[in-house]
Amino acid sequence: MLKPRAFALVVIVALLVSACAPRSLSTQPSPTTQVKPAGTLNVFAAASLTASFNEIGKAFESKNPGVKITYNFAGSQQLAQQINSGAPADVFASANQAQMDAVMKNDRIASSASKVFVNNRLVVVYPKANPGKIQSLQDLARPGLKLVMADKAVPVGQYALNFLDNAAKDTNFSASYKESVLHNVASYEQDVKSVLTKVMLGEADAGIVYTTDATSDREGKTTQLAIPDNLNVIAAYPIAVLKDSSNPKLAQDFVDYILSDEGQAVLSKYGFIPVSQ
Numbered sequence: 001m002l003k004p005r006a007f008a009l010v011v012i013v014a015l016l017v018s019a020c021a022p023r024s025l026s027t028q029p030s031p032t033t034q035v036k037p038a039g040t041l042n043v044f045a046a047a048s049l050t051a052s053f054n055e056i057g058k059a060f061e062s063k064n065p066g067v068k069i070t071y072n073f074a075g076s077q078q079l080a081q082q083i084n085s086g087a088p089a090d091v092f093a094s095a096n097q098a099q100m101d102a103v104m105k106n107d108r109i110a111s112s113a114s115k116v117f118v119n120n121r122l123v124v125v126y127p128k129a130n131p132g133k134i135q136s137l138q139d140l141a142r143p144g145l146k147l148v149m150a151d152k153a154v155p156v157g158q159y160a161l162n163f164l165d166n167a168a169k170d171t172n173f174s175a176s177y178k179e180s181v182l183h184n185v186a187s188y189e190q191d192v193k194s195v196l197t198k199v200m201l202g203e204a205d206a207g208i209v210y211t212t213d214a215t216s217d218r219e220g221k222t223t224q225l226a227i228p229d230n231l232n233v234i235a236a237y238p239i240a241v242l243k244d245s246s247n248p249k250l251a252q253d254f255v256d257y258i259l260s261d262e263g264q265a266v267l268s269k270y271g272f273i274p275v276s277q
Contacts, residue, residue, distance in 0.1 A: 040068045043071050044072045044074075045079075045093040046237065056258065057071065075150070089242050096237075117259055118264070120211065121232050122227050124207070127221065128222060131205055137225065138173060140181045143180075147181065147186060147204060147208075148185065148204035150192055159235055164178040210271075212272055237272075259275070
């Protein structure tokens with residue numbers, strides 16, 4: 001057995017060793033430290049947003065290390081159907097309110113969550129060689145012209161029909177203008193990108209698309225024919241976070257970035273009309 005003096009010495013040495021041992025650092029963040037969310041976002045977006053959202057997504061990912069955005073680009077009506085069929089999505093960006101309302105009706109998006117984040121407008125495009133010899137909007141009704149449009153279930157397709165309604169009421173057009181134009185439609189496409197592609201490939205004499213799509217023709221294969229303001233239709237694009245998003249905080253951060261000055265500047269660069277205007 002240790003004598004009292006020896007035992008006391010052992011205790012003192014043990015205490016000194018304990019005091020000098022390295023302490024483990026806490027892995028928990030300080031209460032004042034703000035941790036940015038990480039994870040994957042599934043963003044369902046209208047086909048006309050492809051180029052602008054790809055650029056916005058890269059900028060958002062660079063600002064939020066660890067975040068990965070996965071896009072599903074298609075006609076808004078197709079996206080709404082997929083979401084209502086149970087497809088996992090975090091954010092829905094539609095090219096019209098009707099498809100957003102369809103998802104709200106199915107209770108996957110709260111009515112208060114939807115916000116218009118950008119606007120767009122229509123334009124007529126035709127091949128640079130102009131085989132249809134188009135000089136004016138009236139020429140779209142000329143017999144034998146081959147026109148391509150989006151289906152009326154697609155937002156841009158309905159907007160195009162609204163434009164034709166407006167034109168038919170204008171004294172510069174005949175009362176049968178809409179009927180004559182629709183008689184020239186060779187095909188109805190499921191998204192606006194398909195309309196532009198057919199015109200670029202020379203498979204149609206003309207098509208009706210968004211100005212943003214016409215701007216995306218970097219190769220200059222098409223020429224634009226403007227639609228005046230009194231006949232044109234301003235397309236309002238709403239965006240919202242899904243109720244059952246797997247990462248609602250990150251999804252809302254993405255929506256907020258879209259609505260920020262930086263996000264709006266990118267959209268403007270691609271020909272969209274910012275909501276601030």
